[in-house]
Amino acid sequence: MVRKFLNRVISRKDLSIDAINAFVEGNASADEIQLVERLIRDDASLERDLSTQQALRSVLGRIEKIEAPRSYAVTPEMVAAAEGHDSLLSRVAELFAPQRKLALAPAAIGVIAAVGVALLTIGDATGIVDQSSSSQGESFSTAEISESADGGASSPGVAGSPGSSDSSADMFTTEKASSSTAATAAPSAAAAPEFDSADDSVVAESAEAPVAGLVGPDTDSQEPEPPSLMMEAPTNALIPDVDEAASVAGSLDQDSSLQQAQRDSISPVDSSEAELAYAEDTAFEPASSNDGISLPLWQLQAALAALAIAAIGAWAGLRRARGG
Amino acid sequence: MSVASTRSSFKMTSFDEQRLIQLTRDGDYDAFNRLVVEYQDAVFGVVLRMVRNRATAEDITQDTFISAFRKISSYRGGIFRAWLFRIAKNSSLDHLRKIARRGETSIDEDIVYFSETVKDDSQDPEADALNAELARLIEHCMGGLSDDHRFAMVMIDVEGYQYDEAADAIGVSIGTVKSRLNRARARMRDCVQQDRELLPVSMRLYDKEN
Numbered sequence A: 001m002v003r004k005f006l007n008r009v010i011s012r013k014d015l016s017i018d019a020i021n022a023f024v025e026g027n028a029s030a031d032e033i034q035l036v037e038r039l040i041r042d043d044a045s046l047e048r049d050l051s052t053q054q055a056l057r058s059v060l061g062r063i064e065k066i067e068a069p070r071s072y073a074v075t076p077e078m079v080a081a082a083e084g085h086d087s088l089l090s091r092v093a094e095l096f097a098p099q100r101k102l103a104l105a106p107a108a109i110g111v112i113a114a115v116g117v118a119l120l121t122i123g124d125a126t127g128i129v130d131q132s133s134s135s136q137g138e139s140f141s142t143a144e145i146s147e148s149a150d151g152g153a154s155s156p157g158v159a160g161s162p163g164s165s166d167s168s169a170d171m172f173t174t175e176k177a178s179s180s181t182a183a184t185a186a187p188s189a190a191a192a193p194e195f196d197s198a199d200d201s202v203v204a205e206s207a208e209a210p211v212a213g214l215v216g217p218d219t220d221s222q223e224p225e226p227p228s229l230m231m232e233a234p235t236n237a238l239i240p241d242v243d244e245a246a247s248v249a250g251s252l253d254q255d256s257s258l259q260q261a262q263r264d265s266i267s268p269v270d271s272s273e274a275e276l277a278y279a280e281d282t283a284f285e286p287a288s289s290n291d292g293i294s295l296p297l298w299q300l301q302a303a304l305a306a307l308a309i310a311a312i313g314a315w316a317g318l319r320r321a322r323g324g
Numbered sequence B: 001m002s003v004a005s006t007r008s009s010f011k012m013t014s015f016d017e018q019r020l021i022q023l024t025r026d027g028d029y030d031a032f033n034r035l036v037v038e039y040q041d042a043v044f045g046v047v048l049r050m051v052r053n054r055a056t057a058e059d060i061t062q063d064t065f066i067s068a069f070r071k072i073s074s075y076r077g078g079i080f081r082a083w084l085f086r087i088a089k090n091s092s093l094d095h096l097r098k099i100a101r102r103g104e105t106s107i108d109e110d111i112v113y114f115s116e117t118v119k120d121d122s123q124d125p126e127a128d129a130l131n132a133e134l135a136r137l138i139e140h141c142m143g144g145l146s147d148d149h150r151f152a153m154v155m156i157d158v159e160g161y162q163y164d165e166a167a168d169a170i171g172v173s174i175g176t177v178k179s180r181l182n183r184a185r186a187r188m189r190d191c192v193q194q195d196r197e198l199l200p201v202s203m204r205l206y207d208k209e210n
Helices: A003-026 A028-041 A047-060 A078-084 A088-096 A100-127 A135-154 A167-177 A179-191 A193-197 A202-213 A215-222 A242-258 A268-283 A299-323 B014-025 B027-052 B053-072 B082-102 B125-143 B147-158 B163-171 B176-200 B201-209
Strands: A127-130 A293-294
Touching: A003 A028, A003 A047, A003 A193, A003 B176, A028 A047, A047 B125, A047 B147, A078 B053, A078 B082, A100 A127, A135 B125, B014 B027, B027 B053, B027 B082, B027 B147, B053 B082, B082 B147, B082 B163, B125 B147, B125 B176, B147 B163, B163 B176
Parallel strands: A127 A293
Antiparallel strands: none
């Protein structure tokens, strides 16, 4: 019904255009003249418009034709030069020429990839999509463990408290610089009896240093172990067990309980417990246990973005080479 | 190679044209250059009215014929001139798009690119001057049309080609050409009416009456 109506309207409009054009050109048939006269009856201004158009057309028709200023004859050299200018891209475009729609494929791929990047970004922002437990997840866990072990030993937050001296701050800086090695050396050293028994051992120092640092200027004499010494820790101790961490925390707890009275503000015991609890909660849980979908997000985003740029670039290049 | 640089002195028939096209397919430059001589004025005229820059029009015209020679195998019958116009039109539109993208204006309004004037039988110098002004006004108004409308108007009203040939050249249906021409004429009418004193009396009659 609607289509019929539209077709009638369109065909009427086409008829009007045909009739008006023919009238202006002076080629109108009897039917067309009749139609134009009817249109003029409906709209008086049309007569003036048509008359102006007739006059205009007659002026346009009287414009002299332009002559070419020179010969545009083609020589083999010109053709060879044109072929030489053809880039690899235009040759690729030629391949697409018979199937023009195929040339849209790179554009479609580009758009899909761009949409993928956008969805991942939105998913990341809204928390639907999260980083997977790939190599990056593991390194993140290791860092957390190191920090928690280090926190149990050195308690950086406590060392940075107002009660700490400059020397303890320096010590913290030094230890932080070698945080991962120091932290990983601690549990392994704790396992070795000769180090465990000695007060000045690596374990004692790494466990006591921040506590001593809290005490004040008395600890100035204690210097952090040189990083080279700490680096001797075996690599298999990089990720400590919970028990080892707990034993370190336990020894720390004993030592720190002796100096509890001297401290008025933050308790490193609480802090280390909190750190340990945090380590247990986060570091030893697989990162993939999140509620959302876990993907190697940034790699995927980068790959999709590169694909989108390459595909859209290829499409634009093809269009340009094809001259369309 | 003997390249005729002068105007073709014979009227080419359809038979001649098809024979020359066949020879061109075999790589005959002489045969193709006879086609060039036949159509170079028409191609140059349309291109110049499209791009409105003489140097650019010369380059595009030359490129059109080189492309036509190289792609002659893709010509599959029909009006050969329309096929040439289509190549020329695509090159012209590419050029216009490029300068539009760069935000340039290749049209130097101070230069009259159309040496021709509106033909007038009278030998009156004043009338000649008026005609020259009128030609400029028309060119100015045509410059204000969209590329599609301008091409339709140039092909039919200025160059005098048939609708089917224009439709072939543009690559649209005859109905679309008619519609574009109708709109182009209406816009031209509105534009030239703004400078009434240059218009021929026939175009000013209604204004006087009103």
